[in-house]
Every structure is written in structure tokens, then in C-alpha cells.
Amino acid sequence: MDDKLIIAGHEFNSRFILGSGKFDLDLINAAVEHAGAEIITLALRRVNSFNGNILEHIPKGVTLLPNTSGARNAEEAVRIARLAREAGCGEFIKIEVIHDSKYLLPDNYETAKACEMLAKEGFIPMPYMYPDLYAARDMVNAGAAAVMPLAAPIGSNQGLSTKQFIRILIEEIDLPIIVDAGIGRPSQACEAMEMGASAIMANTAIATAGNIVDMAKAFRHAIIAGRTAYLAGTGRVLDKADASSPLTGFIME
Amino acid sequence: MPEQRTDHMTYLPDMEILEDSDIGEQVVARMKAYDYNKYTAADVKRALEAEYPSTEDFAALLSPAAEPFLEQMAAKATVETRKHFGNSVCLFTPLYISNYCENYCIYCGFNCHNKIRRAKLDYDGIRREMEAIAKTGMEEILILTGESRKMSDVEYIGEACRIAHEYFKNVGIEVYPMNTDEYAYVHKCGADYVTVFQETYNSDKYETLHLAGHKRIFPYRLNAQERAIRGGMRGVAFAALLGLDDFRKDAYAVGTHAYLLQRKYPHAEISFSCPRLRPIINNDKINPKDVHERQLLQVMCAYRIFMPFAGLTISTRERAGFRDNVIGMCATKISAGVSTGIGSHTEEESKGDNQFEISDDRTLDEVCAAIRNRGLQPVLNDYVYISG
Numbered sequence: 088m089d090d091k092l093i094i095a096g097h098e099f100n101s102r103f104i105l106g107s108g109k110f111d112l113d114l115i116n117a118a119v120e121h122a123g124a125e126i127i128t129l130a131l132r133r134v135n136s137f138n139g140n141i142l143e144h145i146p147k148g149v150t151l152l153p154n155t156s157g158a159r160n161a162e163e164a165v166r167i168a169r170l171a172r173e174a175g176c177g178e179f180i181k182i183e184v185i186h187d188s189k190y191l192l193p194d195n196y197e198t199a200k201a202c203e204m205l206a207k208e209g210f211i212p213m214p215y216m217y218p219d220l221y222a223a224r225d226m227v228n229a230g231a232a233a234v235m236p237l238a239a240p241i242g243s244n245q246g247l248s249t250k251q252f253i254r255i256l257i258e259e260i261d262l263p264i265i266v267d268a269g270i271g272r273p274s275q276a277c278e279a280m281e282m283g284a285s286a287i288m289a290n291t292a293i294a295t296a297g298n299i300v301d302m303a304k305a306f307r308h309a310i311i312a313g314r315t316a317y318l319a320g321t322g323r324v325l326d327k328a329d330a331s332s333p334l335t336g337f338i339m340e
Numbered sequence: 341m342p343e344q345r346t347d348h349m350t351y352l353p354d355m356e357i358l359e360d361s362d363i364g365e366q367v368v369a370r371m372k373a374y375d376y377n378k379y380t381a382a383d384v385k386r387a388l389e390a391e392y393p394s395t396e397d398f399a400a401l402l403s404p405a406a407e408p409f410l411e412q413m414a415a416k417a418t419v420e421t422r423k424h425f426g427n428s429v430c431l432f433t434p435l436y437i438s439n440y441c442e443n444y445c446i447y448c449g450f451n452c453h454n455k456i457r458r459a460k461l462d463y464d465g466i467r468r469e470m471e472a473i474a475k476t477g478m479e480e481i482l483i484l485t486g487e488s489r490k491m492s493d494v495e496y497i498g499e500a501c502r503i504a505h506e507y508f509k510n511v512g513i514e515v516y517p518m519n520t521d522e523y524a525y526v527h528k529c530g531a532d533y534v535t536v537f538q539e540t541y542n543s544d545k546y547e548t549l550h551l552a553g554h555k556r557i558f559p560y561r562l563n564a565q566e567r568a569i570r571g572g573m574r575g576v577a578f579a580a581l582l583g584l585d586d587f588r589k590d591a592y593a594v595g596t597h598a599y600l601l602q603r604k605y606p607h608a609e610i611s612f613s614c615p616r617l618r619p620i621i622n623n624d625k626i627n628p629k630d631v632h633e634r635q636l637l638q639v640m641c642a643y644r645i646f647m648p649f650a651g652l653t654i655s656t657r658e659r660a661g662f663r664d665n666v667i668g669m670c671a672t673k674i675s676a677g678v679s680t681g682i683g684s685h686t687e688e689e690s691k692g693d694n695q696f697e698i699s700d701d702r703t704l705d706e707v708c709a710a711i712r713n714r715g716l717q718p719v720l721n722d723y724v725y726i727s728g
Contacts (some may be wrong), residue, residue, distance in 0.1 A: 132509075132722055133721065157724050187600060188610060294426045294427060
């Protein structure tokens with residue numbers, strides 16, 4: 088089946104994006120292998136730490152998606168993106184602009200601004216955002232290559248709390264919608280894919296699992312299942328009984 | 341003689357007053373109103389169930405009524421730590437660059453009446469120490485001084501931060517409280533995190549413990565974190581020296597202080613430290629306000645549950661066995677390769693005496709191994725300095 092995820096002209100077979108924030112480097116390889124991830128996000132602030140260069144630990148064929156975590160406004164996001172490019176992380180950049188240390192919710196306004204500034208500098212911006220239709224449109228107009236709405240507060244493992252709003256983005260935005268943050272279980276990843284999300288990003292759900300490799304596999308299968316169901320076109324699921332003969336058949340005249 | 345002592349509530353002429361902030365007053369007022377004996381087991385259970393714990397829940401978790409629930413608090417804290425920090429544990433080392441102090445804090449080894457060997461590293465000495473520490477693989481450093489503006493002025497601390505910035509990715513300071521413009525200066529030099537221990541939030545008690553020096557001025561210290569945030573610092577750390585006064589009230593004040601500042605400055609990164617005065621063992625009168633490990637853990641878990649997103653540093657004063665068990669449960673940061681003397685990372689014999697005896701002298705590699713043994717991940721840096 089030729090069903091590729093296409094971001095800014097780059098093709099990916101996998102629709103699973105692995106967050107690395109809570110991973111030991113040693114585990115990344117295993118997770119990539121078993122979850123089939125082709126894109127790994129990476130906080131620039133974690134690049135180059137200790138055990139040599141993290142870039143050397145990224146398996147071949149995997150695209151690095153550095154993020155701007157630590158940025159509190161658009162200008163800081165741009166500076167971090169430039170540092171990421173200098174560090175050899177490529178043109179993809181996941182924009183994260185957060186200035187609330189409690190909920191870590193993204194600031195859509197600053198994120199849209201960062202999108203515009205980074206697109207002008209030749210980056211491929213992928214904004215992490217709160218699923219708001221107007222903000223998503225602004226980001227698209229500013230040059231985003233995909234839109235990454237949160238499912239629930241980051242790290243919360245609460246699942247698809249924002250489902251109805253993500254659904255609207257899927258309907259209205261022509262770019263890939265990648266559900267990011269808050270996905271706690273494979274079933275939730277499946278649900279998001281089934282309604283038409285283009286990809287899933289997860290980190291905590293796998294990093295904190297009892298068995299990381301098995302949970303990575305479970306996510307892989309769940310995402311494929313959801314995607315397949317979406318492409319198949321889900322059958323009718325009615326709220327009430329569907330009578331096999333007309334309910335009004337008794338009417339004589 | 342007491343009558344010659346300065347009024348501990350009156351700012352000295354060079355001290356900046358935050359006219360537009362009442363956070364310090366609010367913290368003290370709330371602490372005074374905190375009656376931990378009124379909380380019941382039901383309050384504690386409710387607090388443990390809360391999705392977003394309130395200050396009332398925090399109050400319950402610090403109360404004696406919560407003591408029988410320590411196991412449940414530890415379980416809840418572990419879940420919260422996992423959710424917010426995954427399996428990461430950050431590492432840092434403190435570096436003492438000067439132990440001159442002009443304060444007279446009766447409980448402290450550095451106080452100006454103690455006849456200890458005083459020393460101050462010059463810039464070359466600082467560089468040598470930092471180079472030696474950086475060679476161990478450490479990426480985060482906390483620069484400490486005794487509190488003497490004369491012997492370690494803002495420029496000296498700023499220069500130390502500049503040097504640190506060459507060797508480390510993350511630079512914090514734990515020095516005397518400064519004015520906003522001074523924090524801004526030190527921030528420009530490369531520091532982004534400020535730790536100030538209030539010691540105790542009970543101003544009457546504070547006055548009896550801090551007999552002289554700048555540190556005697558209670559409200560100036562109390563507002564240090566707010567000035568630091570206004571000066572552009574990314575994060576601020578809070579602590580009371582538990583056991584100086586009623587530890588439950590002080591811990592309540594610490595949490596409330598952090599809570600109010602985070603609400604006012606939502607971008608600020610918040611963290612807690614938990615130093616304590618050890619109870620004297622075999623004391624025939626057991627003091628209910630003593631902070632044994634059990635009480636210390638209660639406070640740490642209460643901080644974690646109340647502010648699950650906040651950092652929590654476990655002190656080197658605690659034994660390795662305690663430290664290793666609280667990482668992943670409530671603590672998110674642990675020191676390694678610690679020496680509290682002056683020049684002790686490069687000299688065989690340190691030039692200046694220690695502030696306190698440490699209880700965990702393991703190297704960075706040893707602490708990293710202990711972290712990994714618990715299925716956790718040592719993180720040497722999770723930060724990027726963005727100047728300007």
C-alpha cells in the first residue's frame with residue numbers, strides 16, 4: 088500500500104514520531120526498531136550532552152526533528168532553531184514556545200510568529216500548538232509544514248481530551264495534522280488515527296511503560312490499525328438499533 | 341547586645357524595595373494563619389485524590405494528619421514525578437568560590453564569628469576548579485559564596501559566571517540576595533537560575549538567628565526570587581532550613597511562596613530544596629518539631645504533589661541511601677562530586693573550611709551508576725542559555 092506521510096515534500100513510511108525527551112539514548116535504538124519510527128524529536132537543549140554527540144546515536148534513515156523547548160517567545164524559538172541548524176540537525180524544526188511552567192501549554196500567538204520567522208529563514212516549521220482553528224490557519228499561512236495539536240497537557244497521559252477540536256483541524260487544514268502530547272495508550276493513538284490524524288507523536292507513554300520495547304510495538308500496531316481503518320472508511324456505527332424491516336411498514340394508507 | 345542590633349524588618353539604604361509587590365507579606369500572612377492541627381485524615385485523602393491540588397490540599401499534606409499516609413503520598417508523588425519528568429534525573433555540582441561572610445547566623449559554619457579558615461578563589465583559581473569539575477563530565481554548576489558583598493562583590497560573581505559559562509551548559513548561583521539590576525547583570529554573564537534559602541519564614545525567629553549583616557534584613561531576602569525573575573532569570577529555587585523553626589509552617593510558606601510567584605510569573609521555572617537541621621539523636625525529650633527522615637520525606641512529597649511540575653533538589657547533607665530512594669519519587673535533581681571547601685577540587689588540601697559536613701561524597705560516575713541502577717536516566721543538561 089502506497090500510503091506515505093508527506094511533510095514538505097519529504098516522504099515517510101511510518102506515522103509514528105518518537106519523542107526522545109524522556110529516553111535514555113540506549114533505548115532510542117530499540118524504540119526506533121520496534122516502533123518503526125522514522126522521525127525522532129529531540130530537544131536542542133539535550134543535543135551534545137555528555138556521552139558525546141547525540142546525533143551519532145540516531146539510527147541511519149531516521150529524520151531528526153529538533154524542537155525549540157526552552158523558548159519562551161518567538162525570538163527565543165528562532166535562536167534555538169538556528170543553534171539546532173548549526174549543530175547539524177537539518178531544516179526540520181518543531182516549534183515549541185511555552186511560558187507557563189505549570190501546564191506547559193503552548194502559546195499559539197508566539198508560535199505562529201515563530202513559524203513565520205523560521206519559514207523565512209528556510210526552516211521547515213512544525214508548530215506544536217493548542218488545537219485552535221484560527222491559530223492553525225495562521226500557522227499554515229505563516230509557512231508551517233504540518234500542524235501538531237496537543238491531545239492533552241504534555242506528559243499527562245490523559246488521551247484525546249481535545250478530540251473534537253482536533254477533528255475540526257483535520258477537516259479544515261490541508262496540511263498533515265500530527266497529534267502531539269497527552270497520548271497515553273495505544274488505543275488513544277488508534278482513535279486519533281482512525282479519525283484522520285496523519286501521525287502520532289508520543290514519548291511519555293512509551294518512556295514510562297513497564298516494557299519499553301513492547302509498548303513501542305503496541306504503538307506501532309495501533310497506529311497502523313487506526314490508519315488502515317481511516318483509509319478503509321469506517322462502517323456505519325449507529326447509536327440505536329437498525330431495524331431490518333421498516334418501522335413504518337404497518338402503515339396501510 | 342540586642343539594643344545595638346539593626347531592625348531586621350527595615351531595608352538598608354542600598355536595598356531595592358519592590359513597592360508594587362505584596363507577595364512576601366502574603367506568604368507570611370498565610371503561614372501565620374496556617375493551623376496544621378485542624379486537618380483530618382479525610383482532608384488528606386481528598387488532597388491525595390485532587391487532580392490539581394489547592395493550597396488547602398497542600399496544607400493537609402503537610403499536617404500531622406498526613407503522617408500515617410506517607411506511603412500513599414510517596415506513591416502519588418512517584419506517579420506525578422513520572423508524568424512530569426519521565427525517568428530523568430538531573431545532575432549538578434555546587435562550587436564554593438568564597439567562604440567570607442559578613443553575617444552572623446548562629447547555626448552556620450561560615451558565620452563571621454566562627455574562626456574558620458577563610459578563602460576566596462581568584463579568577464585563575466575559579467577557572468582551575470571549573471576545568472577540573474568539567475573534566476568529570478559535569479555540565480551544570482551552582483556557584484556559591486558566603487554572603488559578603490565586600491569580599492565577593494557582584495562583579496566578582498559575574499566574572500565567575502562568565503568563566504562558568506565557558507565550561508558548563510547551565511550556570512546557577514546561590515549567593516547573597518541582590519537587587520534586580522544586579523540579577524540582570526549576573527544573568528547577562530551567563531547565570532539563569534537563582535537559589536535563595538529563606539531559612540525560616542517566621543520573622544521573629546529569623547531575627548533571633550541572624551544577628552548581624554545584610555542577611556538580617558528579613559523582607560529583602562524574602563523578595564529575592566521576585567527580583568531575580570524581574571532581572572531576567574529563568575528559574576528560582578526556594579527553601580527553608582527545616583528544623584530552625586516549626587518545619588510544617590516553614591514548608592507551607594516555601595510552597596506558598598513558590599505558588600504565588602508562579603501565578604504572578606507563569607513562565608518562571610520553580611524548584612525546591614529541602615535542607616534540614618538534623619535532630620540530635622538520643623535526646624531524651626523528643627521534640628515533635630524535629631525533622632527526621634520521615635518528616636523530611638513528607639515535606640518533599642507534599643511539594644511534589646502540590647507543584648508536580650516543579651524541580652526538587654535533594655541535598656548532599658542527606659545520606660546516599662535516602663538520596664537514591666527519593667530520586668524518581670519526588671526529587672528531580674541530585675548533586676554529585678561535591679566538596680563544600682574552597683579550592684578542594686584541585687588542591688590536595690582546601691584553602692578554606694567547609695560550610696557543612698556532607699553525607700554523600702560519591703563522584704559523578706558513581707551517582708550516575710546509582711541512578712541507572714534504579715531504572716532512571718541521568719541527565720547532565722536539559723537547558724539552553726539564550727542571551728539577551
